[in-house]
Amino acid sequence: MAWRRRNYLINRDFQFRYIARMIIGIIVMAMIVSFTVYYTTWARIMDEFYDVARIASQYAPLFSSINQTLLVILLVFLVLAAFFSVFISHQIAGPMYRFEKTLQAIAGGDMTMRVGLRKRDEFKQLADTMNEMVDELRNSLSSNRTLIEEMTSIFERIEESGAREGSSLPPGLVQDMEKMNQTLLRLQQNIQRYKLK
Numbered sequence: 001m002a003w004r005r006r007n008y009l010i011n012r013d014f015q016f017r018y019i020a021r022m023i024i025g026i027i028v029m030a031m032i033v034s035f036t037v038y039y040t041t042w043a044r045i046m047d048e049f050y051d052v053a054r055i056a057s058q059y060a061p062l063f064s065s066i067n068q069t070l071l072v073i074l075l076v077f078l079v080l081a082a083f084f085s086v087f088i089s090h091q092i093a094g095p096m097y098r099f100e101k102t103l104q105a106i107a108g109g110d111m112t113m114r115v116g117l118r119k120r121d122e123f124k125q126l127a128d129t130m131n132e133m134v135d136e137l138r139n140s141l142s143s144n145r146t147l148i149e150e151m152t153s154i155f156e157r158i159e160e161s162g163a164r165e166g167s168s169l170p171p172g173l174v175q176d177m178e179k180m181n182q183t184l185l186r187l188q189q190n191i192q193r194y195k196l197k
Contacts, residue, residue: 008086011093018089019082026081030074095123099130109193111138138196145191152184 009015095117105113111134115127159177 008090010097015089019085022081022085092122095121110195141194142196148187
């Protein structure tokens, strides 16, 4: 089943932190590359020429132009990084949102819920594992529900048989049967809160 999300900022805190980290990473990389380029360029110029004052005055406009160009390129990359970070973080935040909603429904007793992700979303393996876990829990609860119903039926037959025969049961056994009946009722109430089908 495919979902189309129209809101790309699903988990704003997470996505803004992600975008900030991407931009900081790009700035750090740009600074490292810029330093490396400038250092190697100036070192090469110094090795080739000895008259630094004359060369510096000749190349100052060139380096100024390069600085401006690099600054524009850096700003363009930052804008592009922010733009693509929204989409990339959306592929993470969207599944996180689906997991959260599914887990809330399961906590509320709806064992029919499944995590459904889109084709390009991340965490598909985790979603499959979670769906398998929910299937196992649902099967286990369903089996327990059947066992409780069988135990209740057996208990009712024992009570009916004792009432028909008019036999008096020992007081300790009557108390134990009453406790067992109350326990079965509590188990039924507990398992009834789960939606299994």
